[in-house]
Amino acid sequence: MFGFVREDLGLPPGVDLLYEYVARHNQGVRTGDWEALGELLADDALLEFQGVAVGGRDAIVAAYVERPPDDEVRVLSAEEGDPVVARFAWLATPGEDAGRLELARVDGRVTRIVVGV
Numbered sequence: 001m002f003g004f005v006r007e008d009l010g011l012p013p014g015v016d017l018l019y020e021y022v023a024r025h026n027q028g029v030r031t032g033d034w035e036a037l038g039e040l041l042a043d044d045a046l047l048e049f050q051g052v053a054v055g056g057r058d059a060i061v062a063a064y065v066e067r068p069p070d071d072e073v074r075v076l077s078a079e080e081g082d083p084v085v086a087r088f089a090w091l092a093t094p095g096e097d098a099g100r101l102e103l104a105r106v107d108g109r110v111t112r113i114v115v116g117v
Contacts (some may be wrong), residue, residue, distance in 0.1 A: 012080035018103050019075065021110060022088075026072040034064040040111040049115045060113075073101075083112065 011019065017040070024037040038061040047054045047063065054063045072091040079085045083104040090098050104112035 013108075014080045014082070014084035014103070014105060015078045017105055017108065017110065018078055018084045018086055020102070021103060021113075022055075022073050022075055025069070026091075028064060029069055029072050032065075032068065034061045034068075037061065037064065040110050042106060042111045045109070045111055045113070047113045047115075083114070 001106050021037070021040055028037050029036045031079060038057055041057040041060060042080070043057050044055065045057050047060045054060050074089045074090055074091055074094050076087040076097060083102040086101045086103075087097055088099060089096055094115060099115060099117045102114040103110055
């Protein structure tokens, strides 16, 4: 592991990494700085969002810089597995299910992010 997982929270490792990813995503929304999110990604990570795929850590960070999300993510539910699967909402409508988020991982790094309905 790279120090991202907080064993003191008692969460399964994949769910913990999901929450870390969401925390860094939300930090990026608030600050416009996506480097912390990039630190969680494997070099060859893949991001798939609404049928558009971006490959590689640097390309993913650049995509967030060029077209940043305008709202923070709230996890509604999360299920440990490979990939970790979560339902999420946007902060603007925290009780409204906005979609599905999948995170695949290897050695504590995110290798694939899929965001969909």
